Amino acid sequence: MSKSEFDRRDFLKVMGVSGVAATVAGCDMPSYITSEEGAEEVIPYLSPEEYVIPGVGVWYASTCLQCPAGCGIRGRVREGRVLKLEGNPTMSLNSGKLCQMGQSALQSHYNPDRLTTPLMRKDGALAEATWEDALALMEEKTGPSSGISGHRFAWYTGSVSGHQNVLLKAHLEAMGSSNHFVHEVINTRVWQAVCKEMLGQSMPTLRIDKAGLVLSFGADFLGTWMSPIQFSAQYAAFRSGDERGMLIQAEPSMSLTGANADLWVAVRPGTEGIMALGLANVLIHKERMDASVLPPETQELIARYNVSITSRITGIAGDRLIRIARHLKNRSPSLVLAGGPAAGHTTGFEAVQAAMMLNILLGNVGETIEANADFAFPQLAALGGGTTDLNRFAHAAGSGQLDALFFDGSNPLFGAPDHMNLNEKFDAIPFKVAFSTFMDETTARADVVLPIASAIEDWGTHVAAYQNEQHEIAFQQPLMEPIHPLTRSFGDLLLALNAMRSPGTYDEIDDYYGYLQSALGAIPGVLKGEDAAEDDPLDIQLWNQILQDGRLEVPAETSLFTTSVSIKDITSPPTDEAFPYYLVPTPRSSLYDGRHANLPWLQEAPDQISKVVWTSWAEIHPVTASKLGLEEGDLIRITSASGVLEVPVYIFKGIHTDVVCVPMGQGHTEYGRYAKGRGVNPLKILDPGEDTRTGELALYGTRVGLAAAGRAGRMVKMGNTESQHGRKIVATITAEQQRRNEGES
């Protein structure tokens, strides 16, 4: 309980001196606890705002920036501090729900490892500096008189949208460059490219809730794929309808979605597309489905993948393929999704194409895959990242094409495989500026580090890449004043940079808040009436309403699908004597791509599959374990052509026998006290290789050799047994019974 009230500013000043631990604990200053009289101070507000009542929380809407899905949040603010986040019920994207990564945004904000002052490199090391000096150096190196121009300047960011994107673009234009690298390890670029080619639009609306059956090739739509919160809500409806929807997940190692499936199928990595072709073969040749929607070449290709050939390549029993095909036909409309491991090969595009072909064959397009619209304001639409940009950047940096780089919201040096030699290439760029909240691997090698406000302290507008039929702009507003007085809003800095390059353009505007207001005011009918003149004042009530809702609805005019099917054959990965296994570096809805490794709540949250906390582990099948002579917790040595990892093993059956899965997220060499020096980063030992059509890195195409390291590792796991010891905590049936339910004799 709290009996103290602080003036918000005074409070923040005190916090700046005394550290954040007390704030995290939610207790009064000082941070020791006593009820002794006269021992603690209780400092009242100097002059409180009308609506502030100590002890009573007020909820404000904002946007979650913990992953690119862009869900709406509401934060409970009390005595000037944000205490709890929940989903914003008015956002159609996540309708009031929030995942554990979203909940943990608080720890990102209150994190004791936040960057608090600007830093500049002096004599090889980063040292504290003033904003004036940092900005002066930036002006010297990238200002109008610096001589830098054109493509020798670049921005490197994570997925970005809304007005931040507008200002980034304006800055690039002013610099005369079009070099904007947008990096996101976990992305849906291959899916989007396939949708664009086969349906004519890259982000159709998915309706899991309307499907009788969902067949997902590796798309972890309940965990990390595209818009997991929205899909979880759809999934709940899908499972609780009159006829319970059936979920079949085919993937090399079990994801959170896979763990929820009625039927989980272990598929050999890189053969998911062939499985889709084989299913089409059964549907056409055994189930007599009309194939006339497919062009003759595609039908010919499908004809080549009969059950026995498909079964041999994918490792899935023929009768199982037949049963899945039958379910697909009988539970129409179905929905076939593909992503993650299915898309992460050199043939990823073709695999996702094959999955989409199934949707067309099964008549799902128009039923469970609905046409969507382009975002009405293209300048605000999401610029979704990918790994193609990492590759492009490595090439540009390595060939000396860049003189100056600004980066924000991305950590390429953590995400880049060792074979790219990105550290050296990065160091070779003469001037690098980090806009960061934490000292991550990339920030640590910058020449200037600018401490920016946390997502909870800043303004912004965001447009999620995946929008359902109801398009919206999500609003980010500060839920509290900055904890650290020397941090700056990213939007304010973008304005300052633009003013530096194009003096006079933003003279009328005080700050990013003012910029957002005037930018929205310029859209007819948003902050003024439809017929208002340009200099009519803004309707501040409308502005307040938008902030209260945390969103602005945007009209969406649906365009029609233009279906075209022209799929290519898929070469399955060859056998490799030296490296007989496949490395599967899956993301989890906790540490994600590693950006959340500095949040203790997420480190502490048991992994959804293995229940391991605070470290890395490798998942292998019991058959593989016994072949290698490994028991749970023993160290396994994973060797690829590009590097070696040693990590404790977790043995379970939800994985293909030829696969080792090491979740991504750990293995930081920087990134604060909770992340640094913990576990291993599987991305480091990936082999070169990219999807031939999109250029996305083949994240799941690395071949490895496995061996016992001969030592026990250290792995903390919740619930140290896989058995219920007869207690029936969760109702189970035998595999045999399940097979009978499935229709097997």
Next chain:
Amino acid sequence: MEAEAETCHPRPRRSLALSLWTAMMVVALILGNALLAKPSLADEIMTPRKQVPSAFSGWLDEDVGPFPGVVAPEGTYEGKDVEQPIEFPHDLHTATNKINCLYCHTYARRSAVAGIPPTSKCMGCHSIIATDRPRIKQLTEYWDKGQSPPWKKVHDLPDYVRFTHERHLKKFLFDNPDMTVERVDEVCALCHGDVTKMTVAKKQKPLTMGFCTRCHQANGGTFDCQKCHK
């Protein structure tokens, strides 16, 4: 729940309340004043109490407490003199000038915490009243520096206790037809002692679990653990 119990079983409730009250007084007499004056925390928690039947919840019809509709909680406490940055005279404000407690501790009726008044509230009067007095000069110095005085906390409860002023004021004052808001100091006095006779506030009630539960027992308060320990 409480309202229901009152309409269904008014008489048994009252008689049980009175007998419990009598029993408590007897126990108090036997144990003697000294024990009640300086109870240890363990004693307080261990003070025997019966499970309160559901019918026993609601208001007493007679004036058996310090003011209508309440049985005063048992227990006193000899608090320390706490040195405050400015020696604030509660008596001068409440007794002499008849300022209502809720005028300054304005959050008490709306929040879990009563709140120390914002410094702007002090200055609302003292930018014109008594500006020549030394204590007001001290206050004005803080105000001019843009600071609030670093008051010392006198009444506090452990962090595992959730006490709400709002709920208690509602019960004893706003929902009590026999009380008026002018007499709020009598309600505050239940837990804070008679502030109208103090200068700097001093703890006069033990504010222990025993103190709370005795009052809850006598006045039909909750015995649901998680209401206070959530």
